Amino acid sequence: MPAPLLLTPGPLTTTRTVKEAMLRDYGSRDGEFIAINTRMRARLAELVDAAGTHVAVPVQGSGTFAVEAMIGTLVPRTGRLLVLVNGAYGTRMVRIAEVAGRSVTSIETAENVPVSPAALDAALAADPDVTHVAVVQCETTAGLLNPVDEVARVTARHGRRLLIDAMSSFGALPLSRAAVPFEAVAASSNKCLQGAPGFGFVIVDRDALAAAAGNAHALTLDLHDQWRGFETNAQWRFTPPTHVIAAFGQALAEHEAEGGVEGRGRRYAANCRVLVDGMRALGFETLLPDAVQAPIIVTFRMPADPAFAFDRFYDGLRDRGFVIYPGKLTVADSFRMGCIGDLGPAHMSAALDAVKATLSAMGVASGRP
CATH class of the missing domain: 3.40.640.10 (Type I PLP-dependent aspartate aminotransferase-like (Major domain))
Incomplete structure (x- = not known):
């Protein structure tokens, strides 16, 4: 694998x-x-x-x-x-x-x-x-x-x-x-x-x-x-x-x-936009407003659906080829997904497909908190 x-x-x-x-x-x-x-x-x-x-x-x-x-x-x-x-x-x-x-x-x-x-x-x-x-x-x-x-x-x-x-x-x-x-x-x-x-x-x-x-x-x-x-x-x-x-x-x-800071930052910003837009379309809510969100890692609030369990969600994404990060906040129950590394918008789209498949397997209807 x-x-x-x-x-x-x-x-x-x-x-x-x-x-x-x-x-x-x-x-x-x-x-x-x-x-x-x-x-x-x-x-x-x-x-x-x-x-x-x-x-x-x-x-x-x-x-x-x-x-x-x-x-x-x-x-x-x-x-x-x-x-x-x-x-x-x-x-x-x-x-x-x-x-x-x-x-x-x-x-x-x-x-x-x-x-x-x-x-x-x-x-x-x-x-x-x-x-x-x-x-x-x-x-x-x-x-x-x-x-x-x-x-x-x-x-x-x-x-x-x-x-x-x-x-x-x-x-x-x-x-x-x-x-x-x-x-x-x-x-x-x-x-x-x-x-x-x-x-x-x-x-x-x-x-x-x-x-x-x-x-x-x-x-x-x-x-x-x-x-x-x-x-x-x-x-x-x-x-x-x-x-x-x-x-x-x-x-x-x-x-x-790649174009130094500007070129790399541009790719990461594109990754972030694909990720945030796609997760919001699935009902997930970002912790931060876009104005202060850095295109590095995005924090999402945990879904309210009782069928959602983070460990199962993490394992499901891992089995489908993506590793995410648990939350580190005291202000909200959350998890994080990064936008950096040797990844482009196509990888982020594939990650969204993995999120959809994992939610479906768990019986989670929406990522809404």
Whole structure:
């Protein structure tokens, strides 16, 4: 049986050529592997229009490792972090700061409500001790797109520094240093850039990174030390995920061939439109209004039909070739379906056919909540 298609926020379905790039073994000190890393780091900074001011620093592990490295390295031990929270990933940044021993506070909104630049403005005016602000660009708890451009303007006006978790949006949604001034942005290899999971990266202001020596709370998560290693010999300090990096080099080439951020974002937006329109036609209701829905992952409310059971629905779709995601909300009983990966509108139409067949097999008349 062919592998099911992943309608998830990552790991996700990759191209055959990305998979094949992992078939070759590289020595971590080999010149060809070092060249892949050098090209990768340069391209990542270019993707956010930051090649002249920022450097890309990769970190072993999942995207959360990169977020923890970003917070632990850039927020000084005497600093204070303000996190804008409207989902699990904002909450996770608060916890990261607490574990790292950093002073942290938060402004919380509901999981289906964008973060508030006005509330941020008031909080920064009231608390001069805040040195850094952190926000999630696309909060995949609900699939919500936060107004990072407005958050950036408020943060800059108060002379504070912005840290962005762009894990689920980097490479598909616009993010330019010229329009969104940030000190650092964290993302990973296995989301919209369509690589394999295994490492994250932080694109960070060079001057801020140079000033961060000694800040980090963990040796392996020290971005400054990692950066100095790359600057010294272009090598990782510790054993890198060589196969994943080789695949990511291929994924970056395919991303550029598709038209970069604009091209990939256009395909994902088309996927999202097909999915949302088709699910609504079956009676399903989206948690979010279209105005704040990111074309990354869509949250649907659970059907009210007593014949519906999520486990059976999940298994039915899995048997028909599609893997979806359970909900992660506290505000509503829900499930999620992703729009990203090596998928196009035809795949989304096939997924809708699988949803129809599964509902019919379960005896569910409508997806209406």
